[in-house]
Amino acid sequence: MQSLSSAVWTNWTQLARRACRARHLHSSISRHSFKGPRDTVTSHPHPDEYSFERLRLKPDVLAALRLAFPSIKHPTPIQHRFIDAVLKGKDVLLKDSTGTGKSFALALALLSKGRGPPYKKDDGSRTLPITSLLLVPHRDLAYQLYHWIERIHHHMTRRESLPSLAQVLVRDSSATLEEHLAPIRKAAPHILIGTPQMVYDVVQADPHALPLDRLSTIVVDEADYLIPSVPVIPDKFLMMKIERQVNRHPGPTRLLLNQIYSATSARRNRRRDDRKRLPQLVMMSATLRNHLKRFLLADSGWFTQEPGKLVRITGDASAYYPRDLKNSSAENHATFALGGTGIQHHVLVVSEQGNVANIEGAAKRSEPTPEEESKPSPGSSSAPAQLPSHSVAPDVEEIDEPSPFNADVMEAIAASFALDVPSVALLVLPADAPVQRAVYDLRLLGVNARPLDVVKDENGKTHLMRRDFGATAENPTLLVSTLASTRGLDLPELSHVFILGVLDGAAVDSYMHVAGRVGRFGRGGKVISVVPAPYVVVLKNGHRKKVDEPRLMWTMFKKMNIKPVRFEHFD
Template sequence: MQSLASPISTNWAHFARRACRAQQPLHLSRPRCFHKGPRDTVTSHPHPDEYSFERLRLQPSVLAALRLAFPSIKHPTPIQHRFIDAVLKGKDVLLKDKTGTGKSFALALALLSKDRGAPYKAGDGAQTLPITSLLLVPHRDLAYQFYHWIERIHHHMTKREPLPSLAQVLVRDSAATLEEHLAPIHKTPPHILIGTPQMMLDIVQADPTALPLDRLSTVVVDEVDYLIETVPNLPDKFLMMKIERQINRHPGPTRLLLNHIYSASNARRKPYQMSQMQGLKGEDHRRDDSQQKPQLIMMSATLRNHLKRFLLADSGWFTRDPGMFVRITGDASVHYPKDLKNSSAEDHATFALGGHGIQHHVLVVSDKGSIANIEGAAKGPERKPEEESKPSPGPNSAPAEQPSHSVSPVVEEIDEPSPFNAHAMEAIAASFALDVPSVALLVLPADAPVQRAVYDLRLLGVNAHPLDVVKDEKGKTHLMRRDFDATAENPTLLVSTLASTRGLDLPELSHVFILGVLDDGAVDSYMHVAGRVGRFGRGGKVISVVADTYEEVLANGHRKKRDEPRLMWTLLKKMGIKPVKFEHFD
């Protein structure tokens, strides 16, 4: 096992103040897109000046609070305008657009502006308001991101109801029982209920009266490609059949919930689905054909053809009423900013990931600790003359002075060896100290221990913190801050995993670091992680740190050569992206 740190590596954070930070100008550009209707016909677009929140049917109290809560947000993007308009008109929506275009924020505004259902008599005879909207998200932090946005808008409403009656979050918490989770909902049913599918399914099974599905007017599935499993298109047809059988035998919680809600009109429902729905405990909330189905909204930055085919042709969840279903698809073609019209394929690909001017770097660390750009990386953009005059310390340089800022202390010593490649962690610490002006994010593989990574990075002098928007007030702050160009005295590195990163909007991020090749080189996983920078067309850097070819020990004891640089090169090539040299390691 390699050592955690070396005398050289502990100096990296000391370069933070004096290092050459090659900061990319952060361009604010309006994302352009087009709208496809149910038959994929491109609709006409209003003039850009016609995109305004006033032209939408947002409730006056929500609009006024938006201006106070988020003063930097002046106008909706075209995709937000179409999305909000469709939601408020009660249409079913399948939305796909690149990361960073404000899909989630637009959804929050639209749900807040939907009418609350009329009171009804609950099982005990008391009058109660229904839960209007059910918002399903893949993980806890994304649920609280929606909640914090709503909380901030609610704070600026002049005549406001109590926050619990407006929105509540239901996610798993080992410290609380299910009954304790249900108590606030029984006491005050929220207008918008946000949570993970498994938690919602647990509630339906344990106490259907707490979540009366027949009273819902809107159901939203965010990050739908992550929450609904489908059979991918594979060369091996037998493997496809095997996957389909597994899904049929064990459908995920999102499928079960949607089948339960939309079962009456699902003419193509499979027998296994009926048996699964009948297995839900408690009262059967399936409605008859005369009842109105709740509006269904599904959204993600990535929607593969096999998932779209299932959703549109096989699931039976979307309405078939003429004019009540719309597909909204963001597309950079013919709508690029003028300065991208004649640019390279790499520029087009990075814009498709959500931003303009995003640079993708791949650093390769050897087993001896050397750090180099991946072979074949293109030369980066020329640095400005004033930047060239700044010293650019190399890996063996000594710090000119001790930093005046304090580094996050390591609370206690850990004796167990680290599961992380020490040289890779040193490369991340060095790149962070040399290049990050304020806030960056490190994304680890889904099963990696976040706390141990934070510990290792703090030993290297990095101001590292686990990303937690629930318990950590700083994590909540990072969701709200809009000071894009600020330079911090002691920059922050937030640490999370692939599983808890999807959908999060951290506007001030300028850099995303990726440790290793995520998800065995899956394009969608890289796109979602890389999309944490470049929000609303801004620039940024995505830096993948991979180990040179090494032997991996498999579960059965066999050894397999893992060539991470080759995997990364293949992954980027699939997206039409050529990595750029990270100038500090030429």
């Protein structure tokens, strides 16, 4: 156990920069090359049959792909199957690990789909229809997809205007509904990317602005998050209660799909000719639980019942990683499900006295590599030990209110970041936590912390596109977001994800999606959860309740067959 007031804080700014310059990247992070939103593992080239040329991508899209993302040479087997099924007009239910190229493959497929003929509007004018509607859980993911399309569009030779190709429809508190609709009315996009609530609000306000009967493809990304379903649990009364809640509040995604596909028994048994007039349905996620799949395939009435027209694709980790790992243990396969082959999971426990230690029972690390042995140790500086200066950074506005965050936990995150992160890391907060306040507290500790915003922040957009993964930064960046705004994002340069506390009641799916932000496409990385030691809270009725977050972490890890590893700086 090591106090945060020890030599960890020695000459804070110099120590942070020395740690980052010395590290470069952990050898497990650089074991595989990755040079784009989705790239192949160069040490294991794909067979010749997995090529973009063999797919039915439009020649203009294929040529632009080569120019926009020159390092992407081949699709993965999953990407190949996925693109092929989408372009053949089949319904698709896709479940694959985080970081394996689902969203990027989807963008290529939708760009290559044909657009329907113009139709006459009520006012007598003719317009092209919106071909594809892509529903995503939050605006940052919407803009990630949009930025990929924007980059490909830039390299197209015979290109239409970008608003005619793709637009984003997400809530902006500074704009009215009419202002949101104006670009769509001016030029209906080939691909419309939006959040379900915003799309539903538009349909309710003006059905003619977004004619659902003209769509040819509907995609639901992160389907398990957007479509509430009833889990199978031993408590039947609780199941009935959840079912009543879902029926009362089905959510905008279910309401939209019910409106489009009319989930009645008559429509579920529709004739094949009727099905041709209904849009293709694509659903995808890294976690699709059996109860949701049963609902989608048997009860929803959304998927086609025509034989051979529904494709179910499930990822196989062995298709992406070295052959000597294909027959590895269940623990390794759980790691595959979290995106990479070299992911290390750490849990740091912070006591009431501010001491930091690895969670009890964490495994010892493997032998250090020469690169790791050469890095400075936490107490290597000869300067006197001191805490970081708690003066406000020049560009941070003073906040007088007390912080809602545990100061010792934030200091542990700041220390771990300074000592181990070479360039860019992500801190994920609970869904209701104030991001701006967390950024403020971290910047007081000398951390270059910034809220993750890929819409208004140009640097946020840059993090989606940057490909210089081996570089170290003079002043590393810690992006800060919440659980709700992180899901599905692809930030390929991330080497570390920090998690504040236990997310979402220790839900396995939530941890998997957050941890999947590192290890994109087989690369390595570290997931570091920082939790307080067990403590007691007093409830409103006066009763006392013990909160044991380290125990919750162990329970969650056991469900995933993962054992945490000791974080070397706090051995």
